[in-house]
Amino acid sequence: MRDVNWETIIDEQALAKLLPAEYSHFALPVKESLVVFLNGLPQRLQETILSAQFALPPTSSLSQRLGLLAHSCPVLQKLGQILARDQRLAPELRFELRKLESMPPTVSLEAIESILVEELGPLETRTIELLPPAIAEASVAVVIPFRDKSKSTQPEGVFKVLKPGIVERLHVELDMLAQVGTHLDHRLNELQIPQLDFYDTFDQVREKLLGELQLDKEQQHLASAASFYADQLDIRIPTVFEHCTPRVTAMERIYGEKVTDHQFKRSTEIRNLSELVARAMIARPILSPNKQALFHCDPHAGNLFITSDAKLAILDWSLVGFLGEVERAAIVQVMLAAISMRPTRMVATILELDVRRQCDRTALEACVAEWLRKMRRGQLPGLTWLVGMLDEAAQSARLSMSSDMLMFRKSLLTLSGVISEIGADSFNLDQVLFCEFLHNYIREWPSRWLSSFSSRAFPTRLSNLDLTEALLDSPLAISRHWRAMWQDVWDSREACTLS
Structure with missing residues (x-):
């Protein structure tokens, strides 16, 4: 068989239709990434993958072909499992990717x-x-x-x-993942994608995935x-x-079934399971008393079972991460500074998470200002708000976080999709996390009397000094909040006048 021309086989326009409208311009980067990845595989593997594609009926959709492609490559299968519950993707693509679980x-x-x-x-x-x-x-x-x-x-x-043969196969594919990162770094301007260090990011992911072996x-x-x-x-x-x-x-x-497959008799059971998943997989690591908090890096629905006695069984612990005290304290400090309307402190705290020390401070300040405006317009500063801000900071200000923080972000994306497909009506993840935060705050209160004033060695990662400063600063925080709201109104009127 001659060399496979993946460039002509993968249809960019068809890919764009599977992406959310606001991300359709990423179809070309996705296509080029797949082409680089597949072209770098040994010829024998390329021929096997192509033969499997030819075996599909001619009427097969692109979603079906992508699902089969992911199944043919362990690295793409892992990526497919991550994206399988992403509500932003076309339903037919998610249906195919769920088969990979x-x-x-x-x-x-x-x-x-x-x-x-x-x-x-x-x-x-x-x-x-x-x-x-x-x-x-x-x-x-x-x-x-x-x-x-x-x-x-x-x-x-x-x-x-x-x-x-999986050890050799995975090493080959992970090497190609690094090549994809290099290609994207060289094509940033032409592809009009965020100024990220893709090679370094993919290399961090590569090290994590090697742990599965x-x-x-x-x-x-x-x-x-x-x-x-x-x-x-x-x-x-x-x-x-x-x-x-x-x-x-x-x-x-352990006997059970995927949490997304269980047939519930009452809506309260659905909500209870959604809350259990959120508490166990998200709140527990963030609010752990341990210095290094373990979290599951691959929480797709195939690894989350509900047992006959309504317990949550968490399977496949080959891929894990750890949130340290610094990261968890930063999460709390950023949200505390946001509530107090202190953007300078927010920027300083976020910069502590920048592992490569290349973040554009001016761009980060603009990003923080915009997300504070969103908060003033009614978006509460919970974990969803924080993750959205950090995502934008990574794209606009070149914020680079540790591999564990990247994997925790990936886990959040997967879990959000899983919880959504469990089916709880009007489920609010931030509300569950806030309740868990309050419960932990109440439980830790007695031990605060015997702790150092500046110690953050609590599940909430709030010191007595943090609480005292927040209390004393509250009148000024209210003043800053109202002043910022009036500034928003003034800026809106100026914009209307200019238009």
Whole structure:
């Protein structure tokens, strides 16, 4: 087969129709990124991908073809899982991408047994009985049930096994991801995309995704997650069993169904589950008392199960991140400064998050001023407001955040889509987070009497000094708020006069 010309195969105009109207101009950058990525794959892989596309009926939509393309490449499959619940994308594309959350197994039983024997030795000597068929396949691993006949009281387990050849395949694709970043950096002006350091950003993501190949680290993450949620009776984390290696994880099998597939009998059940997901996956890391707060970096619906006893089971802990005290304190300080109408303090705090120290301060000040105007127009300064401001600061002011902050942003995007598709009417994420903040504030109050005045070693990351300053500053904050509102009115009148 001759070299594949992906440039002519991928239709830019058709891509634009799948994107939100305000993002349709990103169709060309998306096309070029796919072309660079696919062109860099070994010729054999390109031919296999193209053959799969030819096997589809001629009437197949672009959404179907993109879904199959994502399934053909582990890195694109991971990206597809992230975007599958993004409400801004066309419904038909989201429908295809949702299939990537739990794919039917394609790895043969013989291949799975071969890997297990290579890693563990003869299964009979370990009294292990496999219970085929495999029940799930992810981007890098396949899952098959088993029973340990020597432990009659141990529940049924599953082996998570790295797929044959996946280590080499993922390294190739992640190298191409770096090439995509370089291409976008060189084409910023022509493509009219934000002035971001794409290579560095993709390189950070690359390092995170490589962690998926190290199942021994996932075993540590599972233990950490079990400890992190130990006091949450409505959360279940799979228990790690013996028979683990760097390529195999043995763990408890949890029965349930995807949170987006469950058929609820009452609307209150829908809302309770939505709140549980928000509390466990978002509020818990932000309001953790730990110095380093664990969070799940891959919370698509295929990894979030509701069990028969209405608990939330959180699966697949291969990809995790940690929010440190500095990041969580900054989140609270930015919102506190916003409520107090102190843009200078907001800018200074945001700059503390800039890991490359290349942020354009003037552009950041303009961004902060605009988002304060949005707040004065009625948008409350919650997490949704903060994330929107940081996203814009990254685009307009070259704000660069740590890989963990980037992954937490990605997790928020995925979780927002999952919660939306659970189906709770008028669900307000910020309201749930604010209630959790208040609960933690009340619980930590007794310990404040024995703490240093400037200490922020609380789940809320607010020191007694912060609270005192906010209280003393409140009359001036009200004054600044009204003065800014009158300035908005004056600016609007001036704009009307000029027009």
